[in-house]
Amino acid sequence: MLDAAFFRRWMTTAAASVSREAERLTALDSAIGDADHGSNLQRGFTAVAAALEKEAPDTPGGVLTLAGRQLISTVGGASGPLYGTLLRRTGKALGDAPEVGEEELAAALRAGVDGVMALGGAAPGDKTMIDALVPAVDALGTGFGAARAAAEEGALATTPLQARKGRASYLGERSIGHQDPGATSSALLIAALADTAEAER
């Protein structure tokens, strides 16, 4: 079973990973976006880590809803409301349970991803974070390692796609040949989840 401490470690692991990879995310975003994805997410996840340290919610749902709230208010770009909605919807789906199982987490994450699709209007194949998150949630039933592999594969598979959502979609065919920054950061978030789970064992 996964408790609040597990979810806090997931978020701090994600914050460290985003900080480490911020330059790469911004470089990817400079090719097809507005070159702020890494710095925006770094600011957001730094605020998440600080808020969790200060408030330390005692349920998995509480950790993720607080983290999502921080992202909505601090990121400053579209990834803020999108990742914020992902974590808040996931957290709300987990409710007040002090511990949750892997199957409950998979179902809750699916609700979170559905929330992101409803907010942004993106579907699989649009070259967005959805292209990493949907395969990850599909694979989560098999295990955390499978989810990480599926998310990374999904992020890499955005390269030949033409963007149909967000600022990159203005580029039309010129968006082809670049890996999507949002799918890349989504893969980092899922990898942080798998790292956290593997460190437990």
Added chain:
Amino acid sequence: MSGEKLVGIVLVSHSAEVAASVAELAKGLAGGATAVPVAPAGGTEGGGLGTSAELISAAAASVDRGAGVAVLTDLGSAVLTVKALLAEGDELPDGTRLVDAPFVEGAVAAVVTSAAGADLDAVEAAAAEAYSYRKV
């Protein structure tokens, strides 16, 4: 027509200057509609380009007179942030609505309509109708 309480207008842009200027423009073109509560929420809190949930919440609270608040946005994260705040339920005043309208033309239409004492539905309809003003 409510007559007394005017619908509040919030203008959300990636740029603080754009939001503030469009607010001035809309009030000016509305014949100096000084009574209409209009608040810009532009850029990030640090003064950069982007969207600030805190500035949006504060702007909406500042223009809420109890007749509803119409929020107009430019694009991308401005739209998504307002939608996410509305989904939260308790971040924006009751009766706050994201209005689907062109930013500049919609702002002018919204302010003019609010100044006439119209309700939120009418303000929303006027702002949305601005999409149909063809220029060529």
